[in-house]
Amino acid sequence: MSSYEDIQYAVEGSAAVVTINRPDRYNSFRGKTVEELIAAFRSAWADSRVRVVILTGTGEKAFCTGGDVKQRAETGDYGPTESGMFEIGNLHKLIRDIPKPVIAAVNGLAIGGGHVLHVLCDLTIAAETAKFGQAGPRVGSFDAGFGSAFLARIVGEKRAREIWFLCRQYDAATAERWGLVNAVVPGDRLVDEAKRWAEEIAVLSPTAIKFLKQSFNADTEHQAGLSNMAMSALSVFGETGEAQEGATAFAEKRKPDFSEYAAL
Numbered sequence: 001m002s003s004y005e006d007i008q009y010a011v012e013g014s015a016a017v018v019t020i021n022r023p024d025r026y027n028s029f030r031g032k033t034v035e036e037l038i039a040a041f042r043s044a045w046a047d048s049r050v051r052v053v054i055l056t057g058t059g060e061k062a063f064c065t066g067g068d069v070k071q072r073a074e075t076g077d078y079g080p081t082e083s084g085m086f087e088i089g090n091l092h093k094l095i096r097d098i099p100k101p102v103i104a105a106v107n108g109l110a111i112g113g114g115h116v117l118h119v120l121c122d123l124t125i126a127a128e129t130a131k132f133g134q135a136g137p138r139v140g141s142f143d144a145g146f147g148s149a150f151l152a153r154i155v156g157e158k159r160a161r162e163i164w165f166l167c168r169q170y171d172a173a174t175a176e177r178w179g180l181v182n183a184v185v186p187g188d189r190l191v192d193e194a195k196r197w198a199e200e201i202a203v204l205s206p207t208a209i210k211f212l213k214q215s216f217n218a219d220t221e222h223q224a225g226l227s228n229m230a231m232s233a234l235s236v237f238g239e240t241g242e243a244q245e246g247a248t249a250f251a252e253k254r255k256p257d258f259s260e261y262a263a264l
């Protein structure tokens, strides 16, 4: 895949900068976006010039707001892909497995599956105006894999459950206090700051960094199994009226009505 439609990819100094470029949909992802992100991360892995990957989004509004809910309301899925599959689980694994640090430069809203992406990155630098949160239970979705279990490793069980059960938004200062982000900077300095961190990493031993990343990952690798199961559960849940009510309500700009459903 050499040219991209939903993302931008550039190697600048020692960093590959991967930018989700769907600002009219708040940089939400469809199947094609995920496929392109996978191709970009593979390019960064294979390129010996690249020591760090920076993941960000176009504009000031959103880093990524997760799955494209309008697409899901329209077609019941996240749209066509070359492989015929929606490969978000493979993207999650790739962000973990690429033996180079991945820095999320969160330029705006990191919501739903977009929040999960930054959680999976090794480091997060946030713009002062960035906002963080989950949305799945409001739109008939969930990430019961890395998105919940790994999040709890970062912020602790109580806060992870609060994030998922209340679907609130948290500002960058709160995210920093909770250990969800490494640093907060003015928006106009965000990507430059991420590049500065990348150059600082780039002069260190790449092999030591690789083993360290793998060592950090090894301790939570069992969560990949959970994630697989969660993705299977999600594709079954996505077919239900309950899940479809969430997506349809978002597309129709109204509150979802889950009153006829129960979890007994």
Ligand SMILES: CC(C)(COP(=O)(O)OP(=O)(O)OC[C@H]1O[C@@H](n2cnc3c(N)ncnc32)[C@H](O)[C@@H]1OP(=O)(O)O)[C@@H](O)C(=O)NCCC(=O)NCCSC(=O)c1cc(O)c2ccccc2c1O
Pocket (backbone or CB within 6 Å): 024, 025, 026, 028, 065, 066, 067, 068, 069, 070, 071, 088, 109, 111, 112, 113, 114, 135, 136, 139, 141, 142, 143, 231, 234, 235, 250
């Ligand atoms: C993010 C918001 C809270 C922002 O609210 P705000 O009021 O500031 O802005 P608007 O709501 O007016 O949005 C502006 C504009 O952008 C469009 N938009 C925003 N987010 C999305 C989106 N996710 N998909 C499509 N379009 C989006 C919005 O419609 C507006 O366009 P207009 O043309 O109408 O002006 C708020 O927008 C919001 O709550 N967004 C939805 C967030 C969300 O629910 N995300 C998806 C969660 S589910 C998910 O991410 C997911 C992840 C996975 O990994 C999966 C894996 C396997 C299966 C399913 C998965 C899955 O569902």
